[in-house]
Structure formats: C-alpha cells, structure tokens
Amino acid sequence: MKLKNWKKMAAVSAIALSVAAYGTGAFAAAVQSGDPNTVNVTATVENTINVTVVDMDFGQIGAMGHGTDTATMTLAPDDTLTDDSDPQASLVADPTSTPAAANITVAAFQNTILYVDYQNIVDLVNGGETLVLDNIVDNLDAPTTGVGGTAGGWTSGGGSSTGDATTDGGGALVFDIGASISTTTAVTGAYTDGAFAGTFEVVVSY
Numbered sequence: 001m002k003l004k005n006w007k008k009m010a011a012v013s014a015i016a017l018s019v020a021a022y023g024t025g026a027f028a029a030a031v032q033s034g035d036p037n038t039v040n041v042t043a044t045v046e047n048t049i050n051v052t053v054v055d056m057d058f059g060q061i062g063a064m065g066h067g068t069d070t071a072t073m074t075l076a077p078d079d080t081l082t083d084d085s086d087p088q089a090s091l092v093a094d095p096t097s098t099p100a101a102a103n104i105t106v107a108a109f110q111n112t113i114l115y116v117d118y119q120n121i122v123d124l125v126n127g128g129e130t131l132v133l134d135n136i137v138d139n140l141d142a143p144t145t146g147v148g149g150t151a152g153g154w155t156s157g158g159g160s161s162t163g164d165a166t167t168d169g170g171g172a173l174v175f176d177i178g179a180s181i182s183t184t185t186a187v188t189g190a191y192t193d194g195a196f197a198g199t200f201e202v203v204v205s206y
Contacts, residue, residue: 049204050107059097064090065187077101077139077176089183102177110171117203124198129187133198135180140165
C-alpha cells in the first residue's frame with residue numbers, strides 16, 4: 001500500500017472514531033447532566049359558594065293586637081304553622097292558606113363542613129304596623145361544642161357540625177328555615193289588611 005493511501009485511510013478512521021465518541025458522549029450528557037430541569041406545579045382554587053333561596057311565607061293570617069298582650073305564630077322548617085288564639089291578642093292561620101318555610105340550596109365544595117349565620121333581621125311591616133320577626137330556626141343537625149347559635153340555627157366561629165351541615169359528594173347542602181312572628185302592644189284591635197313584609201339574611205361560609 002502506498003503511504004499516501006494509508007494516510008487517507010487513517011484520516012477516515014480517525015474521523016469515524018471521533019463521530020462515534022462524540023455520539024456516545026452526547027448521550028451520556030443527556031442522562032447524567034447536572035443542569036436543572038423545571039417542573040411546573042399548578043392548583044386551581046374554587047371556593048365559590050352559590051346559594052339559592054326560596055322565600056318564607058306565613059300565608060294568609062288573621063292578626064289582632066292588644067295594648068298589654070302579644071300573640072306569637074310559629075312556622076317550623078317542615079312548614080307546620082302553630083297559631084296563637086289568645087282572646088286578647090291573636091294570630092290565626094287561614095285554613096285554606098298554604099304556609100311555606102324558606103328553603104336554602106347550597107352548591108359548594110364537596111364533603112365539606114359549612115357554617116351558617118342569620119343576621120340583620122327586619123320585622124314585617126305594613127304602613128305603621130309591625131309584626132315582630134324572631135326565632136329563626138333551621139333543620140340542620142345541631143352543632144357540636146364550639147359553635148354558637150340556638151334551636152338549630154347556628155353560626156360560624158369554630159367547632160364542627162354533623163350530618164346535614166356537611167355538603168354531600170356533589171357539593172350540595174339543602175335545608176329549610178322557619179321563624180316566628182308576633183303582634184305588638186302598639187296595635188290595639190284588628191291589624192290593617194295588606195301584605196306585611198320583612199327580611200333576614202342567611203350567610204353561608206367555610
């Protein structure tokens with residue numbers, strides 16, 4: 001073999017060896033490199049609470065006031081209406097009327113305890129006459145120690161609840177609210193015909 005041709009073969013072999021070595025080195029670098037690689041981390045927070053309210057209605061009633069006596073009518077969360085037929089002051093239901101407790105439907109995070117607060121109670125009024133709104137009560141299970149409130153109506157402020165006070169697997173919580181109304185000593189005799197209207201607020205929170 002001529003020296004010139006041997007030198008060409010040696011040069012080609014060296015080039016091939018260099019390519020093979022470079023390829024092996026690049027693969028090792030991709031696996032063993034100490035360069036940092038970024039991992040993205042995400043979370044989507046969804047704390048929205050949607051509340052649908054069906055209003056409370058005591059229905060059609062008869063109301064009689066007295067200067068020294070008051071009468072109280074109670075609407076339970078199960079729509080049961082208890083009237084007060086005292087011979088002096090009285091609140092009596094019309095038997096043909098259909099009273100209805102308020103209904104609350106909540107859509108929130110699933111399997112989660114919710115706290116309920118009732119606030120800003122405004123008496124029912126018609127002109128200058130008043131029926132006092134009081135004793136807001138629901139059919140949620142009674143809370144455990146640490147949560148305020150009475151007669152099933154309960155407020156946020158610590159502790160935990162049981163049963164109906166926790167959203168289901170779909171995030172739903174449904175409950176009903178009753179209340180009582182009372183005459184005042186400011187009205188003597190029959191109350192004026194017409195619609196008496198009042199309000200209260202229900203606040204649902206985590």
